[in-house]
Amino acid sequence: MKKRTVLWFVLLVALGLMYVWHEANRPAPVDWTETFSPEDKIPYGTYVVYHSLPELFPEAVVSMPRVSMTELLEMPEMQDGGIYMFVGHDFLLTEQEGGRLLQWVERGNDLFVAAGNFADTLLDVCALRERIAYKRDTSVLLAGGDTCRRFFPEANYTFFQPDSLFQGQVLGFRDAPVCPDFVVVPYGKGQVWLHANPYAFSNYAALDSVNGDYWFKALSWLPEDKPMVLWDAYASMGREGEQSLLRVLLYYPALRVAWWLVLAVAVFYVLFRAKRRQRPIPVVRPPENGMLEFVRTVSQLYFKQKEHAVIARKQIEFFLGEVRAVWHLPTDRLDGNFARLLAESAGVEEERANELVRLMEMVRETPKVTEFTLRRLMDLTDVFVRKMIDN
Numbered sequence: 001m002k003k004r005t006v007l008w009f010v011l012l013v014a015l016g017l018m019y020v021w022h023e024a025n026r027p028a029p030v031d032w033t034e035t036f037s038p039e040d041k042i043p044y045g046t047y048v049v050y051h052s053l054p055e056l057f058p059e060a061v062v063s064m065p066r067v068s069m070t071e072l073l074e075m076p077e078m079q080d081g082g083i084y085m086f087v088g089h090d091f092l093l094t095e096q097e098g099g100r101l102l103q104w105v106e107r108g109n110d111l112f113v114a115a116g117n118f119a120d121t122l123l124d125v126c127a128l129r130e131r132i133a134y135k136r137d138t139s140v141l142l143a144g145g146d147t148c149r150r151f152f153p154e155a156n157y158t159f160f161q162p163d164s165l166f167q168g169q170v171l172g173f174r175d176a177p178v179c180p181d182f183v184v185v186p187y188g189k190g191q192v193w194l195h196a197n198p199y200a201f202s203n204y205a206a207l208d209s210v211n212g213d214y215w216f217k218a219l220s221w222l223p224e225d226k227p228m229v230l231w232d233a234y235a236s237m238g239r240e241g242e243q244s245l246l247r248v249l250l251y252y253p254a255l256r257v258a259w260w261l262v263l264a265v266a267v268f269y270v271l272f273r274a275k276r277r278q279r280p281i282p283v284v285r286p287p288e289n290g291m292l293e294f295v296r297t298v299s300q301l302y303f304k305q306k307e308h309a310v311i312a313r314k315q316i317e318f319f320l321g322e323v324r325a326v327w328h329l330p331t332d333r334l335d336g337n338f339a340r341l342l343a344e345s346a347g348v349e350e351e352r353a354n355e356l357v358r359l360m361e362m363v364r365e366t367p368k369v370t371e372f373t374l375r376r377l378m379d380l381t382d383v384f385v386r387k388m389i390d391n
Contacts, residue, residue: 012268016261036088036198037236038064043204046087049215050231052206056219057083057229064233069097072230073104082228083110087201088235091115091122098122106188110222114195116158126185126192127165132158133179157181158196168192171221182218193222309369312377316360319381326388334361346387356380 031042038050053062060082065072072078084101091113093101098121105111113122118130159179162168172182172195181196199205201215208214320331327345329338334357343353359377363369 009269012265016265019257019261034089034199034202035236036202038231038233040236041203044199044202046201046203048203048206049087049201049219052216053219053229053231056216056222057224057226059224060226060229062229062231064231066233068234069093069101069232072232072234073097073100077228077230078104080227081107081109082226082230083112083222084230084232085112086232086235087114087198089115089198090117090235091119092117093119093121095121102187105190105192108189110191110193110226112193112195112219112222114198114201116196116198118194122192122194125187126168126183126194127163128183128185128194129161129163130158130196131161131179133174160194160196172218184221308371308374309363309367312363312369312374315377315381316363319385322385322388342384346384348383348387352380352383356384 032044033042034044035042036044036046038046041047050062050064054060063077065075067075084104098119101111102121102125123129157174159174159181160183162170162180162183166185168183168185170177170180170183173180174197183194185192185194195201195218200218206212206215323329323342323345324331327342329341329345331338336354336357339353339357340350342356343350346353356377359373359380363373363377
């Protein structure tokens with residue numbers, strides 16, 4: 001049995017190694033995960049744009065702090081002024097974070113956000129509302145006519161709807177000027193730049209052979225004389241140093257495959273061993289009342305030897321013992337009162353109980369008992385014994 005288990009285990013390990021070898025040697029599939037991480041070179045990472053920022057801002061120090069918004073605003077570098085950049089799916093802030101970030105912009109700094117969903121605090125300050133539409137093969141256009149096509153065929157897209165208090169400038173739009181997706185709004189001494197299409201700044205868009213310079217022209221609107229450019233990498237990469245073992249395993253394709261394979265083998269092994277060790281639970285039946293079978297067996301033994309008197313006396317002793325145990329009746333005196341109580345307990349006619357009492361008295365006083373008397377005694381006691389069983 002153990003040899004078969006070892007054989008199965010060796011077979012599974014061999015299959016696992018073959019699968020890992022196959023996965024390691026086949027061409028890696030394109031990872032279309034939308035991370036927007038500045039360290040990811042996959043289509044929807046932002047490696048190209050982030051590492052090109054020194055060309056756009058030659059006088060600035062470019063960095064990507066991986067801390068929360070609250071911690072970021074408390075950093076000493078933030079007091080020197082600069083540009084805060086965010087590219088991702090959602091740019092959501094608490095009321096406190098939004099207030100502190102806007103105070104930082106008000107002191108003469110710039111905030112650039114490219115996202116599909118914006119914090120209400122930011123939209124209210126800019127006098128904008130988000131609108132979502134669905135259209136095949138949308139185009140992204142700058143106000144000057146530069147176009148970036150086919151980023152996302154058959155996708156929902158976001159654009160802005162300025163209200164009557166809007167005091168900014170529309171820099172780009174989707175398909176038509178009525179769908180602006182790139183605006184700048186002055187706020188205090190600084191400016192807020194909002195772009196509703198983060199995919200336009202992905203590696204996929206930046207390396208497009210036709211419109212790969214769209215992101216460059218869009219970011220060229222930002223001032224070049226800022227001393228610092230901060231790219232928020234906290235949302236896409238997490239806190240710096242927060243790389244758990246599981247996160248590392250799931251990040252690399254080969255390790256990810258090996259991890260899931262180990263889990264599958266472990267689950268299979270546990271289920272297989274549990275099935276092999278499982279034992280059927282025996283059905284415990286309640287003990288059967290073998291009173292009648294016992295009486296019948298003993299009676300047949302003595303009956304074959306013609307010892308009718310012995311059989312009759314044994315039957316009487318057995319019967320009276322059951323009367324005491326089941327009905328709790330005194331059996332020291334076999335008289336009319338006992339017959340009445342016996343009839344009431346069994347629910348039979350009192351005459352039959354009287355006959356049984358007389359018959360038992362006769363058997364006790366007579367040294368010899370005929371076969372007829374024995375049979376009659378057995379029949380009468382059998383009636384009462386069955387009543388005991390039924391009750």
